[in-house]
Amino acid sequence: MVDKxxxxxxYKEMGNIKLYSSMAELSDVISISKEYILNDFWIRYDVEYIISLFFHRKNSKLFKMTTLKGYCGDLFEKIxxxxxxxxxxxxxxxFKYDxxxxxxxxxxxVFIEIDPLIRKASWITIYIKELDNDDFDKAKW
Incomplete structure (x- = not known):
């Protein structure tokens, strides 16, 4: 289960869930989660109000995770x-602003999205290194 x-x-993990995990390895988590098909390659599962898990549909592996409002863990022990x-x-x-x-x-x-109304970090996203590669959607990772 997810440890909020x-x-x-x-580049490693969030909620004690490791990047590169397969959908089969996380079947107990995603079976109780809301599913969203984002495009031909990506699928997202929202685990309660804690975390969003992004899988590539070609290899069924986890490539990105984003905190939701219920996540309580820290980034670098301070954010x-x-x-x-x-x-x-x-x-x-x-951190540099894009x-x-x-x-x-x-x-x-890692990147952080800010809620514009309260000017606080609301979504913290980690991802695999291959996400920036031109051939990412070939899912050879």
């Missing part, structure tokens, strides 16, 4: 879904 208090570890936007770069100077995507992005394998 577990640390967020970029969480309630961290004020103004504190993000103070807590970790690897104006096109409107996210705080780190070269450490």
């Amino acid at each position: 208090y577990a640390p967020i570890i970029p 969480n879904v309630n961290t004020p936007e103004c504190d993000i770069t103070t807590l970790d100077d690897s 104006e096109f995507d409107e996210v705080w992005e780190s070269n450490k394998g």
Whole structure:
């Protein structure tokens, strides 16, 4: 099951769920989750109000995870879904604002989306390194 208090570890895991896990390995989690088919290649499962799991449909592997409002674990032991936007770069100077995507992005394998109404981190996303590759959708990873 998902541990909503577990640390967020970029390129590795969130909620004690590891990136690259297969849908079969996480069948107990996704069987009780809401499913969304996003496109021909991606499928998302929302686990209660805790976490979103993104799988590639070609290889059935987990390539991205995003916190939802109920997630309580910390990123780098200091950033969480309630961290004020103004504190993000103070807590970790690897974050740079991407104006096109409107996210705080780190070269450490994580990006943070801000709720514009309250100016706090609301969604923290980790992903596999291959997501940035041109051949990602071939799912050879």
